[in-house]
Amino acid sequence: MWTGVRTFSSRKTLITGAASGIGRATALAAARRGARLVLTDVNSDGLDATVADIRAAGGVVEYAQAMDVSDYDAVTAFAEQVHQRVGPLDVVMNVAGISTWGTVENLEHKHWKRLVDVNLMGPIHIIENFIPPMIAAGNGGALVNVSSAAGLMAFPWHAAYSASKFGLRGVSEVLRFDLERHRIAVHLVVPGAVDTPLVQTVDVVGVDREDPRIQAWIKRFRRHAKKPEEVAESILRGVEKGRYLIHTQFDIRFGYWWVRKFAWPYEFAMRRANDLFTTFLPREQPQVRIETPAPEPELEAVRPVELKTSRPEA
Ligand SMILES: NC(=O)c1ccc[n+]([C@@H]2O[C@H](COP(=O)([O-])OP(=O)(O)OC[C@H]3O[C@@H](n4cnc5c(N)ncnc54)[C@H](O)[C@@H]3O)[C@@H](O)[C@H]2O)c1
Numbered sequence: 001m002w003t004g005v006r007t008f009s010s011r012k013t014l015i016t017g018a019a020s021g022i023g024r025a026t027a028l029a030a031a032r033r034g035a036r037l038v039l040t041d042v043n044s045d046g047l048d049a050t051v052a053d054i055r056a057a058g059g060v061v062e063y064a065q066a067m068d069v070s071d072y073d074a075v076t077a078f079a080e081q082v083h084q085r086v087g088p089l090d091v092v093m094n095v096a097g098i099s100t101w102g103t104v105e106n107l108e109h110k111h112w113k114r115l116v117d118v119n120l121m122g123p124i125h126i127i128e129n130f131i132p133p134m135i136a137a138g139n140g141g142a143l144v145n146v147s148s149a150a151g152l153m154a155f156p157w158h159a160a161y162s163a164s165k166f167g168l169r170g171v172s173e174v175l176r177f178d179l180e181r182h183r184i185a186v187h188l189v190v191p192g193a194v195d196t197p198l199v200q201t202v203d204v205v206g207v208d209r210e211d212p213r214i215q216a217w218i219k220r221f222r223r224h225a226k227k228p229e230e231v232a233e234s235i236l237r238g239v240e241k242g243r244y245l246i247h248t249q250f251d252i253r254f255g256y257w258w259v260r261k262f263a264w265p266y267e268f269a270m271r272r273a274n275d276l277f278t279t280f281l282p283r284e285q286p287q288v289r290i291e292t293p294a295p296e297p298e299l300e301a302v303r304p305v306e307l308k309t310s311r312p313e314a
Contacts, residue, residue, distance in 0.1 A: 002140070002183070002242075003140060003180055003183045003184070003185045003242070004140065004141070004142045004183070004184070004185025004187075004239065004242050005090060005091055005140070005141060005142045005185070005239060005240070006240055006242075007033070007034075007240065008030050008033040008034060008035040008091070008236060008239075008240070009033060009034035009035070010034060010035075010036060011035050011036065011090040011091050011141075012035075012036045012038065012062065012086050012087070012088075012089045012090045012091070013030050013035040013036065013037055013038065013089065013090065013091040013092075013093065014037075014038040014039075014040070014082070014089050014091065014092045014093060014126070014130060015027045015030070015037065015038075015039055015040075015093045015095055016040050016041065016069055016093065016094055016095050016096040016122070016123075016126060017041055017095035017096030017097060017146075018037075018039035018040060018041050018047055018050050018064075018095070019041035019042075019043040019044075019045075019046025019047045019049070019050055020041070020043065020046050020196065020197050020198075021194065021196030021197055021198055021228050022095055022146065022191070022194060022196060022228045022231050022232060022235075023041065023093075023095035023096060024046070024050050024228070025227075025228035025229045025231065025232035026093065026095060026231075026232040026235055026236065027039055027050055027054060028050070028053065028054060028057075028059075028229075028232070029229070029232040029233060029236055030236060031054045031057065031059025031060065031061075032057070032059065033236065034060075035059075035060070035091070036060045036062050036086070037054065037059070037060060037061045037062060037064075038061075038062055038063050038064070038082050038086060038089065039051060039061060039063075039064040040064065040065055040066065040067055040069075040078060040096075041066060041096060042066060042067065042068045042069070042096070043066070044066035047064055047066050048064075050064075051064045062085065062086045063081065063082055063085050063086060065078055065081065069094075069096050069118065069122030069123070069125055069126060070114075070117040070118045070121055070122050070125070071125075072121075072125050075122075075125040075126060075128075075129055076125075076129055078129075079129035079130060082130075083133060087137075088130075088133040088134050088136070088137035088139070089130055089133075089134060089141065090134075090139065090140075090141045090142070091141055091142045091143075091144065091239070092126060092127070092130045092131065092134070092141070092142070092143050092144070093144040093146070093235075094122070094123035094126055094127075094143075094144065094145045094146060094168070095144075095146045096118070096122055097118060097119045097122075097146065097164075097198075098114065098115065098118050098119065098198075098201075099115075099161055099198055099201075099202040099203070100114070100115055100160060100161060100202065100203040100204075100205060101156075101157040101158055101160075101161060101202060101203070101204050101205070102157055102160070102203075102204065102205030102206050103157055103205075103206060103281070104159060105206075106205045106206030107159070107160055107205055108205070111160055111203070111205060112160045112163065115160045115161055115163065115164045116160075116163060116164050116167070118164075119161070119164030119165060119167075119168065120163075120164040120167040120168055120171075123145055123168055123171070124171065127143065127171070127175070131143060131175075131179070131184070134182070134184060135179075135182045135184070138182075139183075140182065140183030140184055140185075141183070141184045141185075142184065142185045142186075142187060142239050143172075143175065143179065143184060143185070143186045143187070144186075144187045144189060144235065144239060144246075145168050145169075145171070145172045145186070145187070145188055145189065146189045146191070146235075147165045147166075147168045147169045147172070147188055147189060147190055148161070148165045148190060148191060149190055149191065149192045149252040149255070149256075150162045150165050151165030151166050151168060151169040151188075151190055152169070152190055152252070152255075152256045152259065153255060153256065153259055153266070153270070154270050155270075155273065156270070156273050156274045156276075156277040157204070157277055168188075169188055169190075172186050172187075172188040173188075176188075176244055185239075185242055185244075186244065187235075187238060187239055187243065187244060187246050188244060188245055188246065189234075189235055189238070189246045189248065190245065190246070190247060190248070190252060190256075191226070191231055191248040191249070191252070192225075192226070192248065192249045192251055192252040193221050193222075193224055193225035193226065193249075194225050194226050194227075194228055194231050194248070195222050195225035195226065195227060195228070196228050199218065199221060199222060199225070200218075206281065206282075207280050207281060207282065208282070211280065213279075213280060214280055217280075226248060226249050230248070231248045234246060234247070234248040235248070
């Protein structure tokens with residue numbers, strides 16, 4: 001029997017991050033395919049705009065509510081509303097996310113924590129609240145987790161972002177097999193560069209974003225980036241075709257193939273990328289001060305313990 005969903009038509013589909021970028025484009029594309037949508041985002045104005053656009057085009061939004069996916073209680077309250085109004089879902093899509101880059105000396109604890117809270121714990125909160133009712137309903141379905149190329153490879157300054165995206169990949173890799181018996185297909189989406197508002201809002205800690213070299217680099221990134229509408233199409237097609245790993249662009253598919261086949265060129269490319277990024281750092285880097293404790297008052301010399309060994313009598 002088929003695992004997953006072959007069509008979005010009439011499927012009750014939750015999309016997080018629906019106010020902007022990939023989430024918004026996926027919501028619009030799923031609506032055109034006849035999905036019955038449940039939408040959420042932390043940005044309520046953006047969410048309202050997506051809902052209005054979908055309804056104006058004749059699409060169906062069953063329920064929409066703004067909330068922060070990193071807040072477990074908020075997700076639980078949202079899930080209660082959804083289940084009361086529309087019952088168990090058919091498709092759950094974790095798209096909401098944020099991005100922060102920086103070297104380990106520049107990243108602060110709050111950056112690491114926020115990335116893990118939003119990009120990893122957010123999808124986990126959604127999974128905890130929405131997948132068990134899908135299992136209980138016994139109708140199968142699909143779970144779509146949007147990770148990143150940075151969930152496959154080591155891009156410079158992405159340690160905190162990659163912590164969250166590799167984590168989401170780990171969750172997906174396990175659930176892929178755990179949920180198969182319930183006919184729920186798991187799909188892991190690994191986009192490369194996508195031209196969304198995220199590109200403008202990504203927080204690069206410790207460098208001046210207004211630096212013309214950074215602006216030139218962002219321009220290059222955007223020229224090379226896919227449009228969110230193209231990515232949305234790849235995601236929906238990947239789900240309909242039952243693909244686990246959903247690539248949205250050739251460069252990442254090819255790059256990841258190199259990573260698995262040939263370590264050396266990958267390591268070479270990542271080292272060169274690191275060299276390039278290092279040139280963006282200001283000369284004055286944060287000084288790491290290590291406090292050395294005051295010397296302890298002299299300890300009494302420790303007397304060695306005498307070990308008595310008895311030698312067998314000759
Ligand atoms: N743009 C890229 O190049 C790119 C590449 C790879 C992966 N991704 C991933 O794709 C996903 C979508 O990103 P995008 O590029 O469309 O960005 P985006 O900024 O356009 O959209 C992200 C949406 O998530 C919402 N969001 C952020 N924090 C939230 C929270 N705590 N709770 C609920 N909603 C929240 C935002 O309000 C926004 O509407 C993210 O998970 C991102 O990591 C993006």
